[in-house]
Amino acid sequence: MSIQKKVKITLCAWLVFAAMTCGLLPVAESAPAYTVTTNLVADSLSLASGYAWVQPRSTAIEPGAASRKQLMTVVKRTVTGTDAMFGIGFMTSADDGATWSALTELPYARRMMPNGYMGIMASAVPVYHPPSGKVIVFGNIVCYNSSGVIAGTRYPAYTVYDPVTDTWAPDYTVITAYENYNPTGAYPFVKPDGTILWPMMLGGVQIATATFDGTALSITNMGPVVANSGTGGEAHLTYYGGQYYLAIRDTTTANRIAASSDGVNFASAVNVKWEDGTSVQSVDTQMRWVTHSGGLFLVYTRVDSSNTGIFRNRAPLWMSELNTSTLRLVKSSEHIVMPISPGKDDLGNFGAAAASRDTSLITSAEWQRTSTSKNRIYVTRIAWSAPNNTVPIVVDNTDPGFSANAPWVASTIVAGYLGANYVTDGTSGADTSARWAAWTPTLTTAGNYRIYMRWTTATNRPDAAPLRIVHDGGTDTSVTVNQQTNNGKWVLLGTYSLTPASAPNVKILATDNGYTVADAVKFELAP
Structure with missing residues (x-):
């Protein structure tokens, strides 16, 4: 581990914050190196009206896609x-978080809750749900008495x-059957089958x-209390190397991991x-996982000489690799990933998520605890030196990995396609010329891959379009897809052993009756 590198990022953190970039940062031998760029996204959005926009958290929409x-x-x-919340807004990016749209405020407001208090959804955490293709924004209801003070359950x-x-639910949904259960600021994990x-x-x-059916979320079970999990909650759940990991805020002695x-x-x-x-001396503030196939990293705040006077030492944000065998942090891997802001304000209500196979994002905002704060919203982009295989490979019909042996007709008639459009074979009957389209991923890692396909549906689609799936063991010719059902959904074709040398691909044949659709295929490395 290079001490010079560590000093470099510490000095770099004090450069102009609006666009802070640091060179390649080494970590433990087995983990990928990365670079860090922190950008100012917005500031002073509603300060003139007496409001601030806080708790910025992001999610990738269709992770692995070229979009x-x-x-x-x-x-x-x-x-x-104190935590007087009044609504939710959002911003979007089409370049892995390098630039962002203007803020849009949703028409969500406080309303009467079953406990007799006015309340509103807060602590929003957006998470993409691959099986449904929707983003679920998780949160909790904060209630207030007639004086505007937090009260009730x-x-x-x-x-x-x-x-x-590009539409939102008309309002947030309250899960009234679980009164007193508080998921504030918690990051859920979505399993491959869609279970949350x-x-x-x-x-x-x-x-x-x-479970989530694309519209409604239903809680089916509540697990036991995690022993020694403290009093703060705001947990982040992730999966890495065959194990699940929790990062937990504790308000009294020390933050925790399970x-x-x-x-x-x-x-x-x-x-x-x-x-x-x-001790890392991290307490009473959120911690977030940054999960990469080459290593599991924790983002946190801690006591340091640089943050004396900052509320609960909640800046800068640091990141270290977790030794998953001991559940302890590797000190030599520690780097600042979001420096102290010009307002020297609290950055402890933050988020972290994978943006793509080569980028992860950390998001935070000044909380307006200091007179020099301007409610600055920041996004740190972590650029990895090696692909993150926890993010799937998606090949769309407009990507370089797509090919066909004859012209296919581009269309946008039926919604539900990925990217700009989908293509069809252009004929309603069976194609006797053996027309085909194929999706070939650029693999960097051998392993067992879950392969999914998506398409748009109509009654004039084939109900048994034949596929050819090339894998390490040969070519599977037994799979067909019914393109009259499952519009815009990822349908699992199977799990196959794939290596870069075997040139794996999925091919669809236009030999069944109906307009055969070629849209996108996803290759997801199984743990």
Whole structure:
């Protein structure tokens, strides 16, 4: 580990914050190196009206796709008062978070809750749900008394964004059956089959299991309380190397980490420590995972000489690799990934998510705790030196990996396609000329891959379009797809062993009756 490199990023952090970039940063031997760029996205958006936009958190829309679209939500609060929330807004990006659209405020407002208090959804956390193609924005209901002071109980809540139609649910949904369960600021994990594992707080952290049908979310089970999980919650759940990991805020002594083999039943949480057993001195603030196939990283705040006077030492944001065998942080891998802002303000309400196979994002905003704060919203882009195989490879019909042996006809008639359009074979009957289209991924890692296909549907589509799936063991000719159902959804074709040398691909033949559609194929490395 180069000490000079570590000093370099510390100095770099004090450069002009509006566009801070640092060189390639080394980490542990097995983990990928990365570069860090922090950009100012917005400031002073509503300060003149007495409001600030906080808790920025992002999610990739169709991770792995060439479109590189991102959605970031923010929460509206008053500059004065304690967590006085008044709404949700969002911004979008089409370049992995390098630039962002203007802020749009959703028409969500406070309303009467079953506990008799006025409340509103806050602590928004957007997460893409691949099986449905929707973004679920998870949050909690914060309630207030007639004086505007936080009162009453909390509820889980959510809203939904549809990227295909670019529409939001007309209002947020309150899960009233789970009164007092508080998922504030918690990051859920979505399993490959669409099952959601959502951390909540009631006497300690526990994991709610939920399903989502594209419109409604239903909690089906509540797991046991994680032992020693503290009092803060705001947990982030991720999956890495065959294990689930929780990062947990504790309001009293030390933030904590816990591990599990099934994502519901966790071993007792442990305090965050360095590999030598000393305390990281991180307490009473959020921690977030940055998950890469080459390593699991934790983003956090901690006590340091540079942040004396900053509220709860909540800046800068640091990132270190986790030794998953010991659940301790590798001190030599620590780097600043978001420096102290010009306002020297609290940056501790933040988010972290993969944007693509080569980029992860960390998002935060000044909380307006200091007189020099301007409610600046920042996005840090982490550019990886090696592909992140936790993000799938998506090949669309407009990507270089797509090919065909004859012209196919581009169309946008039926919604639900990925990217700019889809193509059809242009004939309603069976194609006797053996016309085909193929999707070939650029693989960097051998392994077992779940392969999915999507298409748009209509009654004039084939009900058994034949596929040819080239894998390590040969060519599977047994799979067909019914393009009259599952519009715009990823349909699992199977799991196959693939290596770069075998030149794997998926081919669809236009030999069944109907307009055969070629849209997109996804290759997802199985853990």
